[in-house]
Amino acid sequence: MRAMVTGVRCVATLLVVAGFSACALAEDESAAQSEALSSPEEMAKTIFLRLTGTGLLDSDPRYATMVQALYDNRSGDAARVATADPNFYRVILRNWSAPLSSTEGAIDNEFDDLQALAVGLVRDDLDARLLLTANFHYEGATPGIPAFAEVNNNHFKALEDRVVDLGTALVKKDGPALATPEYAGALTTRGFANAYYQAGTNRRAVVFAIKQFLCTPQSSWRDPNLPENFVRRDVHRDPPPNYEAECRTCHAPMDAMSGAFAHFDFEDGRPLYFGPFNVAPKYNINTSVYPDGYAPADDSWMNYATQHQNVALGWHGPVRGRGILAYGEMLSNSDAFAKCMVTTAFQATCRRPVEPEDQTFVNQTMNDFVAGGYRLRTLFERIAVSNQCP
Amino acid sequence: MAASKRPHLARMRMRVMRAVGSITLVALVVVLSSTDARAVSVKNFRELAAFYSAATAVPLTEPKVQLAYQNVRSRLPKAGTVDEFASPAVLGALELSGAFCGAFLTAEAAAVPEKRRAHQTVDFSKAPSALLDADVLAVVRNYARLFWLRDLRPNEEAQFGGAVTKLKSISPATAQGTRQVFLVLCTQVATSLDALVNR
Numbered sequence: 001m002r003a004m005v006t007g008v009r010c011v012a013t014l015l016v017v018a019g020f021s022a023c024a025l026a027e028d029e030s031a032a033q034s035e036a037l038s039s040p041e042e043m044a045k046t047i048f049l050r051l052t053g054t055g056l057l058d059s060d061p062r063y064a065t066m067v068q069a070l071y072d073n074r075s076g077d078a079a080r081v082a083t084a085d086p087n088f089y090r091v092i093l094r095n096w097s098a099p100l101s102s103t104e105g106a107i108d109n110e111f112d113d114l115q116a117l118a119v120g121l122v123r124d125d126l127d128a129r130l131l132l133t134a135n136f137h138y139e140g141a142t143p144g145i146p147a148f149a150e151v152n153n154n155h156f157k158a159l160e161d162r163v164v165d166l167g168t169a170l171v172k173k174d175g176p177a178l179a180t181p182e183y184a185g186a187l188t189t190r191g192f193a194n195a196y197y198q199a200g201t202n203r204r205a206v207v208f209a210i211k212q213f214l215c216t217p218q219s220s221w222r223d224p225n226l227p228e229n230f231v232r233r234d235v236h237r238d239p240p241p242n243y244e245a246e247c248r249t250c251h252a253p254m255d256a257m258s259g260a261f262a263h264f265d266f267e268d269g270r271p272l273y274f275g276p277f278n279v280a281p282k283y284n285i286n287t288s289v290y291p292d293g294y295a296p297a298d299d300s301w302m303n304y305a306t307q308h309q310n311v312a313l314g315w316h317g318p319v320r321g322r323g324i325l326a327y328g329e330m331l332s333n334s335d336a337f338a339k340c341m342v343t344t345a346f347q348a349t350c351r352r353p354v355e356p357e358d359q360t361f362v363n364q365t366m367n368d369f370v371a372g373g374y375r376l377r378t379l380f381e382r383i384a385v386s387n388q389c390p
Numbered sequence: 391m392a393a394s395k396r397p398h399l400a401r402m403r404m405r406v407m408r409a410v411g412s413i414t415l416v417a418l419v420v421v422l423s424s425t426d427a428r429a430v431s432v433k434n435f436r437e438l439a440a441f442y443s444a445a446t447a448v449p450l451t452e453p454k455v456q457l458a459y460q461n462v463r464s465r466l467p468k469a470g471t472v473d474e475f476a477s478p479a480v481l482g483a484l485e486l487s488g489a490f491c492g493a494f495l496t497a498e499a500a501a502v503p504e505k506r507r508a509h510q511t512v513d514f515s516k517a518p519s520a521l522l523d524a525d526v527l528a529v530v531r532n533y534a535r536l537f538w539l540r541d542l543r544p545n546e547e548a549q550f551g552g553a554v555t556k557l558k559s560i561s562p563a564t565a566q567g568t569r570q571v572f573l574v575l576c577t578q579v580a581t582s583l584d585a586l587v588n589r
Contacts, residue, residue: 049539053440087444094436
């Protein structure tokens, strides 16, 4: 009985304290919103919190370094201190990269070689376009973990389970992650193959390459009245009104671009390569559905999503070609790619989606990003030091 | 402490934790109903673990922490949206913060006072009755700096003052009781809104 009474008292006491904390937070929120980043001391802690998700104590030597850099008007240097912290990689970049190899966009997606490429490119402040064009990949250099292999993800899972510092553990290795003569950054990783080549007809690869790297869902780029010369034989044309109004709007541009992935498949946990002369069998299945349809014989592709609303995607350079690298180059040189990098970095750093009032900042940041060589780490740092986040 | 008293303390702590979890959830709803919920995010599983690790200097690889994290990870918010913060998430945060705070206290007790992060004035070998309220409040101020990233406000100090007095009076009169006092306070600060909401 006595224990129950004291237990209830304890509960009651802490209820008051917990509730009080809530009221204090509400007051603090309104005060914070009306207060821009002011002193260098305040800015240093805010920048560090944005880029790592953790606090920075006054006693931490990095605090003094950041404060001095801010007093000297070197905000980039201050932010660079924060992006050297392990939590920039473990928290911010994992949140940012995890959805890339998941059809559901899952933020708790297991770490894999696609995400390692993304994280490595940021760490080394390299050109973001290498995400879709690189002829190298990243692996961990941690002793005692399973070796990198394209038949499983054990290597990268072990890196995550060991809680390694991705900022130092990843090493750059020549050649694509997949053991193929063709390369195109993330498009030739096991993570991408597992998510987007597995089963199906490789149309998913087109849909998600554009969704994940141009931040543009298929519902936005489908277009009626496009040429249907690339629509494959496994697509019903009956009933014609339904085909014209619905099926063709997606299949015309999608099938035309899917040729870029014609040499690739993923089955039983391992990537498959059919190049340089053969096309993956999945491209020519169910051919009796519409025998007069397109019969892919090579990796040629055409981008028909260039008109009407798709002009806004901002294509530059060739919109037709052969092979996965040319396709990756086309995607990565689009305005939509640059904007997607800025938007997703903004969300990861500011912990909120881009709002209409952010558009001017996003557009200016995008211009600077492109003019400055698409440098990813610099992008995250620039966003963190701005007044745009709160 | 007699073994027969441990189950009682564990049950009491669980009752306290459940109650704290419920009021935190209610408080979150009350606070966010008056603000733009889209602009507010809560720490997701990854952020919360890293935040607690940085605050306490307890690595994520510490065995009890790692076990707790594996247990609660699926319950914690993924995307960090407010609507993910239901009862299971609150209780998950409580369990995780409990593991971190427990390891934190062990490390602090083993360190010389001048090297500690929060408990410079605490003699962990003494019973709660030997602790000065001012010393306990000094620890709570340090908890606020570590988990809330700000100083305690005067009115919060007053509220904590009352809680400290009560906690000391109901905790066992042993060194374990002292640890219990700080475990409850640490966990409370670590799972309050200031710690859980992104700013």
